[in-house]
Amino acid sequence: MLRLLTLLLLTTSAHAQLAVRANLVYTMEGAPIENGVVLANADGQIEAVGPASSVTIPDGYQVLDAAVVTPGFVDARATVGLSGILNQSQDQDHLDTSGPIQPELRAIDAYDPTEDLVDWVLGFGVTTAHVGPSPGAPVAGQTAVFKTAAETVAEGLVEEAPMVVFVLGTGIRRNFDSPGTRAKEIAMLREALMEAQRYAEGMADEDEAKRPSRDLRKEAMARVLSGEAAALITAHRAHDILTALRLAQEFGLRMILDGGAEAYLVTDQLSDQQIPVILHPTMIRPNGDAQNASFETAKLLRDAGLTVAIQSGYESYVPKTRVVLFEAGVAATHGLGVEGALETITIDAARILGIDDRVGSLAEGKDADLVLFDGDPFEYTSHVCTVIADGVVVVDECR
Amino acid sequence: MRLAFLLCALLFALPVVAQPTAYIGATIYPIAGPPIEDGMLIVEDGRIVEVGPVRTNLRPGTQQVDVTGKVIMPGLVDTHSHVGEGDGGDRSAPLHPAVRILDAIDPMSDSFNRARAGGVTTMNIMPGSGHLMSGQTVYVKPRHALTIDEMLFCDDTLRGICGGMKMANGTNSIRSNPGPFPGTRAKSAALVRSLFLKAQQYQEKKEADPDHDRDIEMEALLEVMDGRRIVHFHTHRSHDILTALRLGDEFGFTPVLHHVSEGWKVADEIAAAGAPASIIVLDSPGGKIEADELYFITGGVLEAAGVDVAYHTDDYITDSRLFLRSAAFGVRGGMSRTAALESVTIAGARMLGLADRIGSLEAGKDADFIVLSGDPLSTYTHVEQTYLDGEKVFDRADPEDRAYAVGGYEVYRSGATHHHDH
Structure with missing residues (x-):
C-alpha cells in the first residue's frame, strides 16, 4: 500500500531518462568502476555504463548520486x-x-x-x-x-x-x-x-x-x-x-x-x-x-x-x-x-x-534495475537509499 | 634431575599467585567513557585493574599481550536468550512464579558455544512467552561448566535471587481453547492482577504471622513487588x-520491556514510566501478527525519547554468534553509535541489575571482555577472543572454537532444535 502511494507520487518521473553517478559501480561485468555513470533510457533499459570520464550525461537526464551502485x-x-x-x-x-x-x-x-x-x-x-x-x-x-x-x-x-x-x-x-x-x-x-x-x-x-x-x-x-x-x-x-x-x-x-x-x-x-x-x-x-x-x-x-x-x-x-x-x-x-x-x-x-540476458549485471541493453547505497553495500550500517526498477525510481528513502 | 622435577612440582603445587596481564595496543571501547586509541587493559585475578592509554612502567611480573590493531570492548550482555535447553512452566497453568529455569538448564549444552563465539559473556536465560508468567529467569555467564552453580551470579540458589521473572502478554499466552489459560487480553490482565493481589494478601498474613506456611510462588512475587526481582515482560503491540x-504501576514494579516491536509508537509513554526496553532486530517484520510493524527504527526512536535501550538475541530466534549485528542495525535504523554500543553492554547490565559488576571496562569490574578484529559494528569484523573473569573461553584461532563460530558438519549436536514462541 505504501509503495502504491509512493508509485503514484513518482509517476511523474516514470521512465524518465536517468543518470546515476557513483563513487563505485559494481557492474558484475568485470572490475568495479570508480567514479562511474549508469544511464537508463526511456524504455527502462541501460543505455551506457562506464567511468564518468567516458560517459557523458546527456541534457535532460535526471541525475542521481550514490556512494555505491549495484545491479538490482x-x-x-x-x-x-x-x-x-x-x-x-x-x-x-x-x-x-x-x-x-x-x-x-x-x-x-x-x-x-x-x-x-x-x-x-x-x-x-x-x-x-x-x-x-x-x-x-x-x-x-x-x-x-x-x-x-x-x-x-x-x-x-x-x-x-x-x-x-x-x-x-x-x-x-x-x-x-x-x-x-x-x-x-x-x-x-x-x-x-x-x-x-x-x-x-x-x-x-x-x-x-x-x-x-x-x-x-x-x-x-x-x-x-x-x-x-x-x-x-x-x-x-x-x-x-x-x-x-x-x-x-x-x-x-x-x-x-x-x-x-x-x-x-x-x-x-x-x-x-x-x-x-x-x-x-x-x-x-x-x-x-x-x-x-x-x-x-x-x-x-x-x-x-x-x-x-x-x-x-x-x-x-x-x-x-x-x-x-x-x-x-x-x-x-x-x-x-x-x-x-x-x-x-x-x-x-x-x-x-536463465535470465542473465535481462538482469543481474549492469550492461547496455539490460533492464535498468539498480540499487543505490550510501556506503559499502554489505555494511550493516549502510543504507539502500534508492531502488530503480526498469528505469523507474521505486524506492527513494534510505533504509 | 629429580630435584628439578620436585622443585617444579612444588612450584606448581603452590597456590596460583595472581599475575596481572596487560592487553596492549588495541582500540579500547570502555563504554564507561570515550574510545581509547592505543589503549591498555590490565586484568588481575579475574578483575579489571586498569583501563587507559598505554604506559610503559608496568608492575614487574605483568604479562604483556600485544593486541595492536585489535578492538577491545566489554563482553556482551544478552538480556534475553534461550540457550542451554532450559524450560519453564508447563501446560497446567498460565502463571508459574515458583518455576525456575535454573532447574532445567543443561550447562553442557553446546548451544553455549554460540554465545561464547559471539562474545556474549552474560545472558539472561528465560523460559518462553507462551505463559503470562512462565517462571524465574536466570543470569549466567557461559563458563565451561558441569553445574549451573558455576555459571551463576548469585551465590546461593536456595536463598539468593538468581534471575528475574518472565512475564508475557499479547497473543502468545492466549489460547483459543483456553482451559486455565486466558482467551483474551483483558482476561490475561485480570489473571495477573488476581495473582499479585493474592501475593499482597499473603504478605499481610506473613507480617501478621511469621510462622505462616511458606509459599514459594508468593515469595517470588513479593520479591518482584519489593523490587529485588526484575520483571522481564515480553510485549509487542503498543x-x-x-x-x-x-x-507494573499497580503492583509497584517497573518491568524491563522485551521485544517492544511497536515501542516506536509509544516511546514517550515508555520513557515517562522509566521502563527500559530490551529489543530485537528481525530482518523483516511479520511472521506473527504482533510483529508486523517491527522495524529497525525502534532503537533510535526509543533512544531519542530517553529510554534505556538494549538489544537481545532471543537465541535461537537470532543467533548469538551475530549479536553485534543487532547493535549495528540499531545504528542503521537511526541510533547513535554510543547508544548502540551501550545497548549490548552496560544498558543490558543495568536491565539485569548487574551494572556494578559487568557491562563496561572499569577498574574493579569483572574481567569480561572481547577482542575484535575491527570496528564492533562492521559486517566484516569477527569476534576473535572472548574472556570471562580474565579467562579466555573462546579463541577463533583455535580450530575447534573456529568451528563453533562458523558451523559445519556435526559442530552442533544439541540445543539448536529448541523452539519457542517468540
Whole structure:
C-alpha cells in the first residue's frame, strides 16, 4: 500500500531518462568502476555504463548520486508473495498439503505482487525474485520469476514456470502420512516420473486418437522430464543430495540444488554434474536437516567451481522473510568478499535462473534495475537509499 | 634431575599467585567513557585493574599481550536468550512464579558455544512467552561448566535471587481453547492482577504471622513487588506495552520491556514510566501478527525519547554468534553509535541489575571482555577472543572454537532444535 502511494507520487518521473553517478559501480561485468555513470533510457533499459570520464550525461537526464551502485538483486529462491507478513491462513499460499505430489500447482495463480513482504525485499534492492512454494511437499509445485516492483502478475512476469520444486529429507513428514520415510518418498517420485514418461510418450503418438487426455499433473511432470522446466530439488543432508543426483541421473533431469546445508561434503559429486546451487540463507537456523549448516558453505562451493546463488527461502515464523542483501553480507565476511557475495545475488543468480540476458549485471541493453547505497553495500550500517526498477525510481528513502 | 622435577612440582603445587596481564595496543571501547586509541587493559585475578592509554612502567611480573590493531570492548550482555535447553512452566497453568529455569538448564549444552563465539559473556536465560508468567529467569555467564552453580551470579540458589521473572502478554499466552489459560487480553490482565493481589494478601498474613506456611510462588512475587526481582515482560503491540506498564504501576514494579516491536509508537509513554526496553532486530517484520510493524527504527526512536535501550538475541530466534549485528542495525535504523554500543553492554547490565559488576571496562569490574578484529559494528569484523573473569573461553584461532563460530558438519549436536514462541 505504501509503495502504491509512493508509485503514484513518482509517476511523474516514470521512465524518465536517468543518470546515476557513483563513487563505485559494481557492474558484475568485470572490475568495479570508480567514479562511474549508469544511464537508463526511456524504455527502462541501460543505455551506457562506464567511468564518468567516458560517459557523458546527456541534457535532460535526471541525475542521481550514490556512494555505491549495484545491479538490482535477484533473489534466486523466495516465497514472498505466496507467504504473507501476517502468517495467518488467509495470507499463506506457499504450500498445499492435500497431496504429496502436485507439480501442477502454479506460482502465477497464487502470487500476490502487492504483499507487504514483496515491498520489504524490494526496499532492500531485490528487483527480481524467483518465487515458488515452500519446501514442504515431495513435489510442491511450479515457480515463477517476477519483477517485484510490478503491481500485477502479468506486468511483473519474467518466467512463467521455469522450475518445479522437489523436496527430499525429513522436512516434509509433518505434512503427510505418506511418505513417511526417505525410501518411500523416492519410490513415489520415481513412480510419478515414470507415469509422466508414459504420458509424454503417449502424447507424442502420431495418431492423435491414441493420445491420452490432457492431465495437468502429468503434463507438468513431463515438462521436467523434457528439461523444459528444471527440477529444483531441496536437499540439505549429504546423502539426500546424493539421492537427488541419482534421481536426476535416472530421469535425465536438469537439476538445480536448493538448500544444500551439507553440500560442502559432496562438492566433487556436484562439480562432476555441474549442478548449480541455490544455497540456503547464510543465517539459516541450524536445526533439522540443516543442523550442520555453515556460514562458509557459499565459499566452499564456489571454491569447488560451482555456480552459487544465495536465497531468502522460506520462514515459518519470525522473520517472515529473509533479505538476500543481509544473507550475502554474512557470506561476504565468511570468505566470499564483496564481489563474490554480490555475484550470488546478482549475475550468478540470474545465470541459474536463465535470465542473465535481462538482469543481474549492469550492461547496455539490460533492464535498468539498480540499487543505490550510501556506503559499502554489505555494511550493516549502510543504507539502500534508492531502488530503480526498469528505469523507474521505486524506492527513494534510505533504509 | 629429580630435584628439578620436585622443585617444579612444588612450584606448581603452590597456590596460583595472581599475575596481572596487560592487553596492549588495541582500540579500547570502555563504554564507561570515550574510545581509547592505543589503549591498555590490565586484568588481575579475574578483575579489571586498569583501563587507559598505554604506559610503559608496568608492575614487574605483568604479562604483556600485544593486541595492536585489535578492538577491545566489554563482553556482551544478552538480556534475553534461550540457550542451554532450559524450560519453564508447563501446560497446567498460565502463571508459574515458583518455576525456575535454573532447574532445567543443561550447562553442557553446546548451544553455549554460540554465545561464547559471539562474545556474549552474560545472558539472561528465560523460559518462553507462551505463559503470562512462565517462571524465574536466570543470569549466567557461559563458563565451561558441569553445574549451573558455576555459571551463576548469585551465590546461593536456595536463598539468593538468581534471575528475574518472565512475564508475557499479547497473543502468545492466549489460547483459543483456553482451559486455565486466558482467551483474551483483558482476561490475561485480570489473571495477573488476581495473582499479585493474592501475593499482597499473603504478605499481610506473613507480617501478621511469621510462622505462616511458606509459599514459594508468593515469595517470588513479593520479591518482584519489593523490587529485588526484575520483571522481564515480553510485549509487542503498543497497547500491550502500556498494559504491561499499567500492571507494573499497580503492583509497584517497573518491568524491563522485551521485544517492544511497536515501542516506536509509544516511546514517550515508555520513557515517562522509566521502563527500559530490551529489543530485537528481525530482518523483516511479520511472521506473527504482533510483529508486523517491527522495524529497525525502534532503537533510535526509543533512544531519542530517553529510554534505556538494549538489544537481545532471543537465541535461537537470532543467533548469538551475530549479536553485534543487532547493535549495528540499531545504528542503521537511526541510533547513535554510543547508544548502540551501550545497548549490548552496560544498558543490558543495568536491565539485569548487574551494572556494578559487568557491562563496561572499569577498574574493579569483572574481567569480561572481547577482542575484535575491527570496528564492533562492521559486517566484516569477527569476534576473535572472548574472556570471562580474565579467562579466555573462546579463541577463533583455535580450530575447534573456529568451528563453533562458523558451523559445519556435526559442530552442533544439541540445543539448536529448541523452539519457542517468540
